[in-house]
Amino acid sequence: MNFDIFENIGEAANTFSKIQIDSNELVEALSYLKNNAEFSLDRLNTIIAVDLNDKFELIYDLHSVETGKVARISVLVDRNSPHISSVVNVFKSANFDECEIYDMFGIVFDKNPDLKRLLMPSSWIGYPLRKDYVQSDERLAWNGGDND
Amino acid sequence: MNVIISSIDYVSNWARSNSIWPMTFATSCCGIEMMQTSAANFDIARFGSEVFRATPRQADLLICAGTITHKMAPALLKLYQQMPEPKYVIAMGACTCGGGMFTDSYSVVKGVDKIIPVDIYLPMCPPKPEALLDSLIKLQKKIRKETILDRQKYIARHVSPLKFDENEDLLIEDSGITVQSWGLSGDLKEGLAYEF
Amino acid sequence: MTNQESTRMKINIGPQHPSTHGVLRLVLELDGEIIKSCEPIIGYLHRGMEKMAENRTYLQYLPTVDRIDYLGGFFNAYAFCDAVESLAQIEVSERTQYIRVLTMEMNRLSSHLLWLGTFMLDMGATSPLFYTFRDREEILSLFEELTGQRMMYNYYTFGGLRHDVTNVWLEKITDFIKKMPRKIQDYENIITDNPIFVTRTENIGIISKHAALQYSITGPNLRASGIEVDYRKQNPYLVYNELDFDIPSAENGDSFDRYTLRIAEMYECLKIISQCVAWLIENPGEVVSSVKQPLLKVPEGEFISNVEAPRGVCSCYVKSDGTGTPYRAKWRTGSYYAVQILPKLLENSFYPDLMAIFGSLDVILPEVDR
Numbered sequence: 001m002n003f004d005i006f007e008n009i010g011e012a013a014n015t016f017s018k019i020q021i022d023s024n025e026l027v028e029a030l031s032y033l034k035n036n037a038e039f040s041l042d043r044l045n046t047i048i049a050v051d052l053n054d055k056f057e058l059i060y061d062l063h064s065v066e067t068g069k070v071a072r073i074s075v076l077v078d079r080n081s082p083h084i085s086s087v088v089n090v091f092k093s094a095n096f097d098e099c100e101i102y103d104m105f106g107i108v109f110d111k112n113p114d115l116k117r118l119l120m121p122s123s124w125i126g127y128p129l130r131k132d133y134v135q136s137d138e139r140l141a142w143n144g145g146d147n148d
Numbered sequence: 149m150n151v152i153i154s155s156i157d158y159v160s161n162w163a164r165s166n167s168i169w170p171m172t173f174a175t176s177c178c179g180i181e182m183m184q185t186s187a188a189n190f191d192i193a194r195f196g197s198e199v200f201r202a203t204p205r206q207a208d209l210l211i212c213a214g215t216i217t218h219k220m221a222p223a224l225l226k227l228y229q230q231m232p233e234p235k236y237v238i239a240m241g242a243c244t245c246g247g248g249m250f251t252d253s254y255s256v257v258k259g260v261d262k263i264i265p266v267d268i269y270l271p272m273c274p275p276k277p278e279a280l281l282d283s284l285i286k287l288q289k290k291i292r293k294e295t296i297l298d299r300q301k302y303i304a305r306h307v308s309p310l311k312f313d314e315n316e317d318l319l320i321e322d323s324g325i326t327v328q329s330w331g332l333s334g335d336l337k338e339g340l341a342y343e344f
Numbered sequence: 345m346t347n348q349e350s351t352r353m354k355i356n357i358g359p360q361h362p363s364t365h366g367v368l369r370l371v372l373e374l375d376g377e378i379i380k381s382c383e384p385i386i387g388y389l390h391r392g393m394e395k396m397a398e399n400r401t402y403l404q405y406l407p408t409v410d411r412i413d414y415l416g417g418f419f420n421a422y423a424f425c426d427a428v429e430s431l432a433q434i435e436v437s438e439r440t441q442y443i444r445v446l447t448m449e450m451n452r453l454s455s456h457l458l459w460l461g462t463f464m465l466d467m468g469a470t471s472p473l474f475y476t477f478r479d480r481e482e483i484l485s486l487f488e489e490l491t492g493q494r495m496m497y498n499y500y501t502f503g504g505l506r507h508d509v510t511n512v513w514l515e516k517i518t519d520f521i522k523k524m525p526r527k528i529q530d531y532e533n534i535i536t537d538n539p540i541f542v543t544r545t546e547n548i549g550i551i552s553k554h555a556a557l558q559y560s561i562t563g564p565n566l567r568a569s570g571i572e573v574d575y576r577k578q579n580p581y582l583v584y585n586e587l588d589f590d591i592p593s594a595e596n597g598d599s600f601d602r603y604t605l606r607i608a609e610m611y612e613c614l615k616i617i618s619q620c621v622a623w624l625i626e627n628p629g630e631v632v633s634s635v636k637q638p639l640l641k642v643p644e645g646e647f648i649s650n651v652e653a654p655r656g657v658c659s660c661y662v663k664s665d666g667t668g669t670p671y672r673a674k675w676r677t678g679s680y681y682a683v684q685i686l687p688k689l690l691e692n693s694f695y696p697d698l699m700a701i702f703g704s705l706d707v708i709l710p711e712v713d714r
Contacts, residue, residue: 016430016647042557045650046676048661061648061659061676065557065571068578072648093560096684104394119387119713120255121219128254129395172362176389176710177414177495179366180458184484187477202362220367220388223359249408252399253392274495 003032009039009071018059018072023084026060026075030090033062033071040064041071044091049101051131055079056107060087077107086112104129157295164208164234165291167196168284171207173227175214178241181274182213190277195284204230209287210264211280215243215250216257225308228264233303236291238283239266242273249273264308351375359388363466363699366709368683370698377695382687389713397673402428402502403637405670410496412675413711415455418448419653421500423660424673426581426649431664432635432642434503439629441582443509444500446620447487450517453524453613454483455654456606460531463603463703467544472531479527482520489513502640503633514621521614521621528610536604545599549689549701552597559685563656563678565705568605569597575652589615599704606706641668655679655706677711 005019006029021029033041041062048059056077063070077084086109087094098109099118106127109115117124126133174182186192186200201207204227216224228237239260242248247258257263267290270283294302357370367388373381393412397405409424410417422444429436461476484494490513491499491506499506535541551561556569566573572593576584592608594601646663656678663672682705689701 016645043560043562045560045657045659046661046674048648048672048674050663050672059661061661065573068573091560092558093681093684096680117387119390121387128392133254173360175367177411180414180495184477184481187481188474189478189481200362215389215391217388217390219390220359223388227360249411250391250396253396255390255392276494 003029006033006039006071009033009041009069016072018074020074020076023075023077026073027085027087027090029073030060030062030087033073034090039069039071040066041069044087044093044097045070047094047097047101049105049107049129051105051129053131056082056105058084058101058107082107083110084108085110088112103127106130153295153297160296161292161294165196165288167198168209168236168287168291169199169201169207170197170209170211171204171227171231172200172202173210173212173214173224175216175220176243178213178243178274181277182211182240182280185277185280190281192281192284195281195288197284204228205232207231208234209236209238211238211240212244212260212264212266213240215241215248216260216263217255218257219255221257221263224260225263225310228308233299233306234294235306236267236287237264238268238270238280238287240270240275240280240283242271245269245271262309265305352380363462363703365462365702365707366712368707368709368712372690372695372698374695379690379693379695379698382690384683384686386683386709386712389709391710391714393675393714394673397670399669401638401668402640402642402670405673406501407496407498410498411710412714413653413655413658413677413679413708414495415458415708416451416653416655416658417495417497418444418451418500419651419658420660420675421497422448423649423651423658423675424662425500425502426651427647427660427662428502428640428642430647430649431645431662432502432640434633434635436503436633437630438583439508439624439627440504440631442620442623442627443505443631445582445584445587446517446617446624447490447497447499449613449616449620450483450486452654453610453617454480456610456613457483459606459654459706460603463706464535466699466703467541469535469541472535475527475531479524486513486516486520489516501633501635501637503635505631505633508631509624511625514625517617517621521617524614525611528607532607536607542600544697544700545603545704547596548599548693548697549704550596550598551685551689555685555688556597559688560681561656561678561685562681563653564602564605564609565656565678565682567591567593568601570595575650575657579650581651587616587619599700602704602706639668641666642670653678655708655711656681675714677714679705679707679709679711682707683712 033039041064043063043065045061045063050057056079058075058077060073084107086098098112099116101107102115103117103119104127184190210228239245243250244260247256250256251258268283268287270279272279353374355372355374359367359369369385371383372379396408406424409420412420457476457480461473464472487497488494490509491497551569553569553571556566572591574591577591589612592605594605642664644664644666648659648661651658659676661674662670665671
């Protein structure tokens with residue numbers, strides 16, 4: 001992939017700009033940013049998932065421990081078949097992030113060793129943080145309503 | 149006859165109300181205020197709650213401090229069922245009284261009295277330690293009015309508002325949902341299953 | 345002939361337990377006394393904080409944000425305020441910034457005091473709990489005098505504070521921090537050289553530098569492993585670049601180092617507080633914001649704000665679509681990753697060391713589950 005798009009990375013942590021890349025270049029880009037001595041973005045702060053109405057966006061927030069610079073890598077995921085490769089081999093802390101995003105949005109991370117629901121009960125139906133999640137609670141026993 | 153019962157009542161209620169031992173059930177923020185109540189400044193031990201028991205088998209008060217979510221609810225129900233009679237419940241904090249500020253959340257039980265019967269409601273977010281002590285004093289007054297002739301009535305009231313069928317599964321009649329829970333006999337079924 | 349599998353025992357440390365960290369469930373597999381595997385199950389306190397942001401206006405969401413880490417309510421409120429102020433280009437006066445630093449550092453001190461008391465309680469010593477809660481009670485009374493609440497302050501607004509602090513209150517803080525160093529010294533005297541404590545925590549639960557970066561550990565846990573990173577020095581926000589304080593660090597990354605590091609951080613908090621009080625007494629100014637809070641409409645954009653909270657780095661991502669409610673709010677907290685590294689730390693360690701490791705990581709479950 002073309003690594004020139006990363007030339008201007010390295011602002012301070014209290015500004016915001018993100019770099020858009022393709023979803024199949026994700027693991028390569030993150031490994032490059034982590035191992036390259038010029039950037040050395042060696043800590044994955046968090047993975048943020050946003051539900052834009054026709055697609056999902058994943059933002060990878062990378063921080064550098066030595067220099068304090070940050071980089072935000074943004075990837076778009078198709079809504080109808082949300083699959084993307086996992087980055088657990090590059091950053092181990094991505095495991096919990098990806099399980100939570102699977103739990104909340106339904107995005108499947110291929111090659112994640114243990115993808116399961118993390119915050120909701122394991123047999124919950126639906127993905128709560130999607131914009132079209134129906135919060136009508138008649139399905140759930142203890143939300144009262146007309147049940148008793 | 150009633151003279152004898154009422155003097156026995158007086159002694160037994162006096163003994164029971166002055167030594168209520170709570171159980172540590174602190175889920176979230178109200179738990180910290182419960183801990184502050186048991187610390188040196190607002191000592192709860194002077195009201196008789198000398199120790200906070202960790203196990204429900206040795207406790208007689210469940211101070212339900214903190215938000216209860218759908219994932220946590222079977223655990224709370226099982227803890228309540230494991231407590232021996234006579235038992236009492238204080239619903240501490242706005243989240244347990246009726247959902248609190250999480251009323252529109254998808255994963256919060258809107259009030260713990262949908263799961264277990266509650267004696268004293270204590271709103272505030274979080275209640276000051278003085279408020280928790282005030283609710284404890286109210287509970288003591290409530291206990292002093294009890295009588296041993298009505299013991300069966302109290303035990304009959306100490307059941308969960310949820311309905312169970314003969315397989316000990318949770319039953320919701322109108323909506324046709326069956327929700328598995330941890331059975332009354334104590335064997336652990338796998339978590340909570342929502343099916344429809 | 346015995347089956348190899350039959351010597352292993354599965355134990356469930358259930359969601360309710362007398363440890364004070366919250367509702368965490370650990371499923372341990374034990375071989376005798378050695379922990380072979382540990383699976384943490386979280387989510388028992390998931391209240392849907394992030395979804396709540398999409399149904400409320402900015403001002404309605406601000407008081408609920410304190411509940412994410414209730415021991416550091418000011419830090420969460422500041423992270424959200426900072427994100428919104430950066431998006432909406434709202435200026436904050438210097439006196440506001442000093443008061444924010446002052447309240448945040450006092451909050452850090454009270455959080456570390458509670459951690460110390462409960463860590464000792466988990467290890468079996470009950471008296472430090474009462475001492476630290478007595479000191480924490482003084483800080484809480486000071487906050488109650490200022491904001492009206494002991495734990496969920498709701499004091500910051502977008503662009504300022506709700507009201508100004510008075511010189512009487514600042515005098516009380518000066519008296520308070522005069523007697524604190526002696527009290528922290530008292531705690532050190534009974535804990536640090538205690539042979540039982542030292543044997544239980546030295547060389548236990550070592551987090552190597554590589555593991556700390558791989559698992560995204562931040563805050564005191566990272567500094568105890570030897571990596572000196574503190575967002576107050578590296579990416580200064582508010583007025584931290586004008587204040588004089590040090591960043592303590594340690595080398596080994598075991599439980600004992602995490603303990604000594606947090607004690608050292610308490611002394612640094614006192615330094616910062618005294619400098620802020622001295623500045624505030626001399627420089628009056630305006631703190632109440634002129635922004636109409638209930639009608640705040642934030643222009644389109646997104647922002648991530650980072651705060652050095654007592655448990656790690658707390659980041660808040662806010663995405664706005666130009667209306668009065670956030671489009672998406674995401675919280676990243678420090679304890680989430682401490683729970684993730686726990687199985688790795690517990691592998692092949694003894695069962696009695698579980699609390700010595702877990703207590704020293706300073707995990708708070710509402711932060712994990714949000």
